[in-house]
Amino acid sequence: MYDIIKILVYLIENGIFIYAIAIFSSYILMAIMSGLETIKYMRKNSFVDYSVIIPSPYSPSITILAPAYNEGNTIIENIRSLLSIHYSDFEVVIINDGSKDDSLEKIITHYQLEKVDFIVNYVIPTKPVRGVYKSTNKAYKKLTVIDKENGGKADSLNAGVNISNKKYFAAIDVDCILEEDSILKMIKPFLENSSYRVIATGGVVRVANSCQVRDGKIVEVNLPTNIIARFQVLEYTRAFLMGRMAWSRLNGLLIISGAFGIFDREIVVKAGGYDSKTVGEDMELIVRMRRYMIENELKYRIVYIPDPLCWTEVPEKLKVLGRQRNRWMRGTMETLLKHKTLFFNPKYGNLGMLGHPYWTFFEWFGPIIEFLGVFYFILVIGMGNPDWPFYALLLGFTYLFSVFYSSWAVVFEEFTFASYRRKRDVARLIVIALIEPFFFHPLTVWFALRGNFHYLIGNISWGKMEKKGFADKKKVKQLIKS
Amino acid sequence: MLCIESAPVYGQRYIIVEGETIYQISQRYHLNIDSIRKWNNLNQSDTLIKGQRLVISGGKIKTATSQFVIEKKINLVPDTLQKSANTSQTGSLVNPQKRNFLPLFSDPVKSVSRSTYYEKVQQFYNKSNFLIRIIILLNLFFLTFAVILTFVILFRRLWEGYIESRKNECQDKYREFITDWIYSDHSDHVPESLLKELKDWVNREVFASEILSLHANLMGESADKLIELFNLAGLPNYSIRKVDSWFWHVKAKGLRELAQMKITEGNQIIFKYLNAKNSILRIEAQLAWIQLNPDDPLSFYDDPKIQLTEWGQLNTLNSLKKIGNIPDFGRWLKSSNQSVLLFAIKMSGIFKQFDNLDLITQQLNNPDRGIRYEAICALGKMAVPSPGGELQQLFPKEELDNRTEIVRSLSMMADDLNIPFFEKVILNETDVNIRILSAKGLILLSEPGREKLEALFLEADPMLKKIIIHAKDDRI
Structure with a gap:
C-alpha cells in the first residue's frame, strides 16, 4: 500500500510537471509560428487587389449555405445581408430545417417565392426535402430556399450540398455578420496554388456583442460591455489569431469554425458530407476530408485567413456559455474518438503525429488534468504542511505565463487588424488578461468537465435523444486554447 | 517536487526530537554517521538532546509523502548562515561534500530581521534547487515580457500617431502641387525646396504614393506628365533601391513602381525575378514585365520553367486587358510547360481565337486530365460545332467531372x-x-x-x- 501511494505521488508530480512544460512550450511555439504566418499574410495582402476577382473568368462559382432553425425574427434581414455580398458567380441557399415558427412563410412572402420542380440528388443521404423555392422576382434570382424535415445543422448542410452544383460552397451561420469582401478573401487561396489542392479555407470569428450594426454590416467595433462576452474577446483573439494561424502553417488545422468556412464541394461529397450524428460536425468534417486526401495520396492544404471577416454574438449568460462549452467538449471527444486510428499514426503526417495528439492531450485532457491538479493540491494541504513558497511560485508561473500569452495576443491584434481603436479598449483588454485566469478560466474548465461527464453519461442512458446542431443559438466553434 | 527519493538535501538543519539517535537520522537521510558528527563537531560519546540542531548535508530523503512536505519540515530553521559560510554561492549543482558548513547555531529570527527583503529573496533563490531557480527565472521573464508587450502597444500607438500627423501635414500640400503640375504648361523643373523635402522618407513615401495613386486613375497626357514628375523628382532611384532590399515585399513594391512609372531601365532588374521563388514577387515581376513590354508582353512564357498559379493568371489577364494587347496564344499551345499550356488553352477559349481550334482539339488527347478539362471548356466557349465528334468520342473515357463538362460544351455548340x-x-x-x-x-x-x-x-x-x-x- 505504502509503495503504491509512493509510486502514484511520483507519477502524478512528474506527469503534471512534464505536461505543463509541454503545454507551455507548445503555446510559445504556436505564438512564434502564428507570428511568422501572420506577417507573411499581411505582406502578401498588401499586394492584393481583391476587386479584380469579381469580373474575372477565373472567379470560381460558389454556393452560400445557411441553415436556419426558428430564426423567424431575423431571417429576412439575414438573407438580405447575404444577398448583398460582393461576388459575381454565387447563389444563396437557405435551408429551413423544419422550423416550428413562421420562418418559411415569412421568407416566401417577403421574397416572393414559389415552389419549383427541383429534383433533389441525394448524393449524401439526408432527411427528405419537402420543397425547393425560387423567387419570381428577378432581383432575387440568386436566392434558393430549401424546406426540409428537421434533422439538425449537419443534415441541413448536407441537403444544401446536394442541391448546389457549384465548385465551392460556403457554410455559414445565418445569424453571423459577414464583411462584404469576405468571400473574395476566402476564395483567393483556392486560386493560389498549382502544386496542391486547397480543399477548404476558414476564417476568423470575432465577437460582435456591443458592436454597432447597420443594414447587416458592422459599422463600429466596440469592446462588449458585458464582462463574460469581454472575456471571450480575448479568448477568441488568442485562439483564432494565434492558435489557428500556427496550425495553418503546419497544415495541421483540425477545425474550421462552423460559423464561416469555404469547402471544395467535390472533396466534401467524396469524403461523405457532414456527419449528422455528432455535435461537432464542423471539426469532424475537416478531419474526415484530411483523411480522405491522405488515404488517396492527394496533395492538399487547408488554409486559414486571419482577417476579421465574420462577426457573431457570443453568449452573455453563464448558462448559455456553459451549454456551448459543454457541447464543444462533447464534439471534440466524439471527433477524436471516431478517428482514434490517427493518434500518433505516422501515416497521417502532421495530422496524426501533431494535430490529433495535441487535441487529445491539451484540448480534451487539459481541463481534466487541471482539475486533478487542484484536487491533488487540496490533498497535499490535507496531508500536512505544503511548501507554500514553492506552490506560490508555481502558481505565479502559470499566472504570468497566461498573462504573457494573452498580452501577446493583444499585441498581435494591434499590429495586424487593430480592430479596437480606442486606447481605453486596449487597456481594458489588458485588464481582462490580468483577471481572466481567476474568473473566466476556472469556469471554462468546469464546463469542459461537465462536457466530459455528459458524454460518458450520454453514452449510457441518454443515447441520441438530444437534438444535434441547433442545441443553442450561438455556434462558434472550438477554440484552440481555452 | 519531482523526485522523492533522489533529491539531495544540502546544508539543511534538523531539530532533534526526543529519543532520536544520530544513527536514525543518518538512515533517514542516507548519510554517513561520521560525516554528521564531523559537520556538527560531535564526538563518538556525545548523545543528542531534544531541541538540539544538527546540520545535515548531502543526504537524500526517504519518504512517502511529497517532497515539498519533507523539504518544508527540514526547512524549519532557515539556513541563514549558508551565505556567510559559503561565499561562492554555487548552489546545488556543486558536490555538497566539498562545501564547508559551519556548525554555528545563531538565532535565525534575529538574522532574518537583519537582512533586507531583497536579501531574503536572494537567499531563497540561492537555497533553491535547480528546478525552482528555473521557475523563478521564468516568472521574471514572463513578467517582464508581459510588461514590455504592453509598452509595445503604447509605443506603436504613439509612433503611428506621429507618422500619421506628419503625413497629414504634407499630403494636402503635395496633392495640390501634383494637381497643379498636371494642368500647368510650364512644368519642366521641380523646385529645389521640394527636392530637399523629398530626402526625408516620410515625405517621399507620401509624394510617391500620391503620384502613383493619381496615375492609376489617369490616362494620356496627364499620366505622362506624372511620370515626368516622378523622374524629375528623382524617385526612380529609390524604386530601384527598393528592389535591392532584403525583404521580398519591399522588392515587390519596387517592381510595381518601376512598372507603373514606365522606367525602362527596370527591364533588366525585373527579368531576374520573373521566376522568383516567392509567388507574390514572381507575379509582381511578371505583371511589371507585361506593363513595360506591351509589344510582346508574354515573351517570358517561352521559358519552359516559368511557373504560373491561377492567381497569377487572373492578374496577367487583367494586365493584358489594360495594355490592350492580347497576343495570339497559339504560340504556347505546344508548350511543354504545363501551366503555360493550361493558360494558353484557357485564353484561346476566352478570346475565341478560332485559329487555335485544331491545336486545342489535339489537346483532348493530352494524358493530363486537367489539361483535357481546360480544352473541353475552351471548345465550349468557342462554341464551334466542328470538334463535337471528338468530344463525343472522348466522353466514355472520362471521369464524371470531365464528362459533365463535355455535355455542357456540346450544348453550347x-x-x-x-x-x-x-x-x-x-x-x-x-x-x-x-x-x-x-x-x-x-x-x-x-x-x-x-x-x-x-x-x-x-x-x-x-x-x-x-x-x-x-x-x-x-x-x-
Whole structure:
C-alpha cells in the first residue's frame, strides 16, 4: 500500500510537471509560428487587389449555405445581408430545417417565392426535402430556399450540398455578420496554388456583442460591455489569431469554425458530407476530408485567413456559455474518438503525429488534468504542511505565463487588424488578461468537465435523444486554447 | 517536487526530537554517521538532546509523502548562515561534500530581521534547487515580457500617431502641387525646396504614393506628365533601391513602381525575378514585365520553367486587358510547360481565337486530365460545332467531372448532330446532374431537340420524368 501511494505521488508530480512544460512550450511555439504566418499574410495582402476577382473568368462559382432553425425574427434581414455580398458567380441557399415558427412563410412572402420542380440528388443521404423555392422576382434570382424535415445543422448542410452544383460552397451561420469582401478573401487561396489542392479555407470569428450594426454590416467595433462576452474577446483573439494561424502553417488545422468556412464541394461529397450524428460536425468534417486526401495520396492544404471577416454574438449568460462549452467538449471527444486510428499514426503526417495528439492531450485532457491538479493540491494541504513558497511560485508561473500569452495576443491584434481603436479598449483588454485566469478560466474548465461527464453519461442512458446542431443559438466553434 | 527519493538535501538543519539517535537520522537521510558528527563537531560519546540542531548535508530523503512536505519540515530553521559560510554561492549543482558548513547555531529570527527583503529573496533563490531557480527565472521573464508587450502597444500607438500627423501635414500640400503640375504648361523643373523635402522618407513615401495613386486613375497626357514628375523628382532611384532590399515585399513594391512609372531601365532588374521563388514577387515581376513590354508582353512564357498559379493568371489577364494587347496564344499551345499550356488553352477559349481550334482539339488527347478539362471548356466557349465528334468520342473515357463538362460544351455548340448523344446520356447515365444538363442541351437545340425531349418524356420512368421537368423549369 505504502509503495503504491509512493509510486502514484511520483507519477502524478512528474506527469503534471512534464505536461505543463509541454503545454507551455507548445503555446510559445504556436505564438512564434502564428507570428511568422501572420506577417507573411499581411505582406502578401498588401499586394492584393481583391476587386479584380469579381469580373474575372477565373472567379470560381460558389454556393452560400445557411441553415436556419426558428430564426423567424431575423431571417429576412439575414438573407438580405447575404444577398448583398460582393461576388459575381454565387447563389444563396437557405435551408429551413423544419422550423416550428413562421420562418418559411415569412421568407416566401417577403421574397416572393414559389415552389419549383427541383429534383433533389441525394448524393449524401439526408432527411427528405419537402420543397425547393425560387423567387419570381428577378432581383432575387440568386436566392434558393430549401424546406426540409428537421434533422439538425449537419443534415441541413448536407441537403444544401446536394442541391448546389457549384465548385465551392460556403457554410455559414445565418445569424453571423459577414464583411462584404469576405468571400473574395476566402476564395483567393483556392486560386493560389498549382502544386496542391486547397480543399477548404476558414476564417476568423470575432465577437460582435456591443458592436454597432447597420443594414447587416458592422459599422463600429466596440469592446462588449458585458464582462463574460469581454472575456471571450480575448479568448477568441488568442485562439483564432494565434492558435489557428500556427496550425495553418503546419497544415495541421483540425477545425474550421462552423460559423464561416469555404469547402471544395467535390472533396466534401467524396469524403461523405457532414456527419449528422455528432455535435461537432464542423471539426469532424475537416478531419474526415484530411483523411480522405491522405488515404488517396492527394496533395492538399487547408488554409486559414486571419482577417476579421465574420462577426457573431457570443453568449452573455453563464448558462448559455456553459451549454456551448459543454457541447464543444462533447464534439471534440466524439471527433477524436471516431478517428482514434490517427493518434500518433505516422501515416497521417502532421495530422496524426501533431494535430490529433495535441487535441487529445491539451484540448480534451487539459481541463481534466487541471482539475486533478487542484484536487491533488487540496490533498497535499490535507496531508500536512505544503511548501507554500514553492506552490506560490508555481502558481505565479502559470499566472504570468497566461498573462504573457494573452498580452501577446493583444499585441498581435494591434499590429495586424487593430480592430479596437480606442486606447481605453486596449487597456481594458489588458485588464481582462490580468483577471481572466481567476474568473473566466476556472469556469471554462468546469464546463469542459461537465462536457466530459455528459458524454460518458450520454453514452449510457441518454443515447441520441438530444437534438444535434441547433442545441443553442450561438455556434462558434472550438477554440484552440481555452 | 519531482523526485522523492533522489533529491539531495544540502546544508539543511534538523531539530532533534526526543529519543532520536544520530544513527536514525543518518538512515533517514542516507548519510554517513561520521560525516554528521564531523559537520556538527560531535564526538563518538556525545548523545543528542531534544531541541538540539544538527546540520545535515548531502543526504537524500526517504519518504512517502511529497517532497515539498519533507523539504518544508527540514526547512524549519532557515539556513541563514549558508551565505556567510559559503561565499561562492554555487548552489546545488556543486558536490555538497566539498562545501564547508559551519556548525554555528545563531538565532535565525534575529538574522532574518537583519537582512533586507531583497536579501531574503536572494537567499531563497540561492537555497533553491535547480528546478525552482528555473521557475523563478521564468516568472521574471514572463513578467517582464508581459510588461514590455504592453509598452509595445503604447509605443506603436504613439509612433503611428506621429507618422500619421506628419503625413497629414504634407499630403494636402503635395496633392495640390501634383494637381497643379498636371494642368500647368510650364512644368519642366521641380523646385529645389521640394527636392530637399523629398530626402526625408516620410515625405517621399507620401509624394510617391500620391503620384502613383493619381496615375492609376489617369490616362494620356496627364499620366505622362506624372511620370515626368516622378523622374524629375528623382524617385526612380529609390524604386530601384527598393528592389535591392532584403525583404521580398519591399522588392515587390519596387517592381510595381518601376512598372507603373514606365522606367525602362527596370527591364533588366525585373527579368531576374520573373521566376522568383516567392509567388507574390514572381507575379509582381511578371505583371511589371507585361506593363513595360506591351509589344510582346508574354515573351517570358517561352521559358519552359516559368511557373504560373491561377492567381497569377487572373492578374496577367487583367494586365493584358489594360495594355490592350492580347497576343495570339497559339504560340504556347505546344508548350511543354504545363501551366503555360493550361493558360494558353484557357485564353484561346476566352478570346475565341478560332485559329487555335485544331491545336486545342489535339489537346483532348493530352494524358493530363486537367489539361483535357481546360480544352473541353475552351471548345465550349468557342462554341464551334466542328470538334463535337471528338468530344463525343472522348466522353466514355472520362471521369464524371470531365464528362459533365463535355455535355455542357456540346450544348453550347447547338448542333443537331448531337441529339443522339444527348439522348444516350439522358437514358444511360446514372448521375442526375449530367442527365439534367443533357436535357437542357436538348432544349437549347430548339425545335428538333424539344421534340426529342417530348418523345423521351412520354416513355420515361418516374425518375426521368422528374429530371425532364426539372430541366424544363427555367427558374432553376
